[in-house]
Amino acid sequence: MPLIEFDRIPYRVGEFFRAITARPNPKVAEIASGYLSPPLLELFEKMSPYDQAHCVAVMQHLLEMGETDPDLLAAALLHDVGKSKIKLSVWYRVAAVLLKKKLRFFACKTPGKPICYSVYVQVEHPRIGAEMAKEAGCSERCARLILYHQAQDPPLDPEERRMVAALQAADKEL
Numbered sequence: 549m550p551l552i553e554f555d556r557i558p559y560r561v562g563e564f565f566r567a568i569t570a571r572p573n574p575k576v577a578e579i580a581s582g583y584l585s586p587p588l589l590e591l592f593e594k595m596s597p598y599d600q601a602h603c604v605a606v607m608q609h610l611l612e613m614g615e616t617d618p619d620l621l622a623a624a625l626l627h628d629v630g631k632s633k634i635k636l637s638v639w640y641r642v643a644a645v646l647l648k649k650k651l652r653f654f655a656c657k658t659p660g661k662p663i664c665y666s667v668y669v670q671v672e673h674p675r676i677g678a679e680m681a682k683e684a685g686c687s688e689r690c691a692r693l694i695l696y697h698q699a700q701d702p703p704l705d706p707e708e709r710r711m712v713a714a715l716q717a718a719d720k721e722l
């Protein structure tokens with residue numbers, strides 16, 4: 549894979565502008581409240597306005613695809629909650645997405661080193677998010693879907709693999 553995925557740049561430019569213009573939207577939380585318990589909703593609300601809107605869009609896309617499993621819908625709403633561990637600047641997010649796995653070289657688990665800790669959170673957000681959601685009371689299945697939402701070959705049963713694939717397809721599109 550090249551260092552930067554040039555074919556994704558137009559999409560990322562759009563993402564950048566959506567991210568810097570995103571404002572808290574009470575409607576987004578209202579939609580999420582229909583699918584999350586109060587502690588999970590509290591977690592959802594820790595995400596940035598941009599991530600909240602993105603997660604609701606992913607969930608709505610899954611609904612349009614005919615998905616109705618409550619664990620999958622909750623996982624869609626919380627799949628990026630690990631990113632709320634740190635306030636990532638928009639510039640950083642763009643660099644992180646463009647550079648993808650190459651950023652791993654800069655990751656460190658030390659909150660005192662904000663730049664490399666940001667990289668750590670970005671790289672590890674599926675695992676961090678799954679732990680956060682589990683602590684807030686989500687189901688084991690929901691936690692697994694969050695954990696593997698970016699994995700290429702998740703060690704799951706066929707039904708959960710199908711759900712992860714659906715989540716990944718929606719996530720990639722929105």
Ligand SMILES: [Fe+2]
Pocket residue numbers: 627628673674697698
């Ligand atoms: Fe993610």
Ligand SMILES: [Fe+2]
Pocket residue numbers: 602627628719
């Ligand atoms: Fe996402």
